[in-house]
Amino acid sequence: MSDEVLVSSRDGVQIITINRPEARNALNAGVARGVADAVDELESSDELRVGVLTGAGGTFSSGMDLKAFLRGESPGIEGRGLCGITETPPRKPLIAAVEGYALAGGLELVLACDLVVAARTARFGVPEVKRALVAGGGAALLLPKRVSTAHALEMLLTGEPVTAHRAAEMGLINRVTDEGGALDAALELAALIAANGPLAVAVTKQVARATVDWSWEQGWAEQAALIAPVFQSEDAREGATAFAEKRAPQWKGH
Template identity: 55%
Template sequence: MTVVRTERVGSALLITIDRPEARNAVDAATAAELSAALDELEATPELWAGVLTGAGGTFSAGMDLKAALKGESPEIPGRGFGGLTEAELTKPLIAAVEGFAMGGGFELALGCDLIVAAENAKFGLPEVKRGLIAAGGGVVRLPERIPHHLAMEILLTGEPINGIRAGSLGLANRVVPAGETAAVALQLAEQIALNAPLALAAVKNVVRASDRWAAQRTEIAKLMTSADVREGMTAFAERRAPQWTGR
């Protein structure tokens, strides 16, 4: 039984966690299929961005505790929770968050490059209420995204915030009415896809590098020898849309 669906929409891959009966909680099978979907995104030249969402009006309730009690792991070695939170993807990934994004679900969203949130979405890291910490990237990424004391409040209380609050904190790029997140995220993906794929990958490489200045020098040197840079300059001079090749 497939628990992660993929659909190509233009130049974007819509990835849907499809376990609504479990509020899209991540078990071993879900992690494996999500990892495979991300591989599809990475390996397909016609796809320039991905959108991650959940079926049934819920993004993800995080780790499937019932499966975990049976000994299942929701992590993929080297790629983290759900095969995403530690993965080094070259293509932009957008989270379209409806309903609950709790625990690992929130961490999946934090593992994406952009977040589109429904107004009534719920983001939370309640691990401390269970004697744990948000070890799928929550305690690492959240303090990097929002002011320290606000991140600590979310991490230490375990209490959720809604989509509107997430937008006001800068966690969400767009806050939209419930039911519209996937459509808006796909629009963002198409906007991103107007740009050069090598440049998009270079941005991601620099942002996640430990020495960003060194990484920036390396990436710009590579880009300056690419056919896409020449095409971008030529298209600008000729006042036309560039035709990117990814070379």
């Protein structure tokens, strides 16, 4: 794996770090492949329960590397979107830990994550219209699903960045920390999730993500089909048994 993306893990949590601080973690083909490969590992591993995506050097990501783009590079993965996660996000939960700027493609990576932890000095923006471009990597599609339409349109149509405090008011951020504290807070949040039944967590995310596209009747039917295997799983029996025996559960993921 390229040193442009660093991958480590602890206690069932994978940490993916975009490592191009000299370029404000701009996204090129190497970063795209590195993030996609890391997420593939997250998905295939029985030990990894949650992923945390962050950036090195005090910046999350400034977006697409325009110099690399002019060389013919793309930060997209065919059929999977930006860095392999915007069109096909992982089944397991992914948390963004944001320091500094998350702009353009950087914000689109944030939107591909399920939860967001940010330092109070972080900034979030979609500046594409300032360059006569459209935020086609996911922001125009996904931002109105994460915040109100009015808030999404303000960000998309002005191109102006918002503070972490403002983003939290909009509902884009789950937790705001002091500068330098985003990763630690994201890992704390990840640990809470990783302690739960992995099959139940994955299906709960699937239902919650899909519900905005379902009608009322369809939602109940789709949910019933998805959750039936969870209630019949070994983990479900283990959860009830562990509760009755007053001990920590031992999850198997099936």
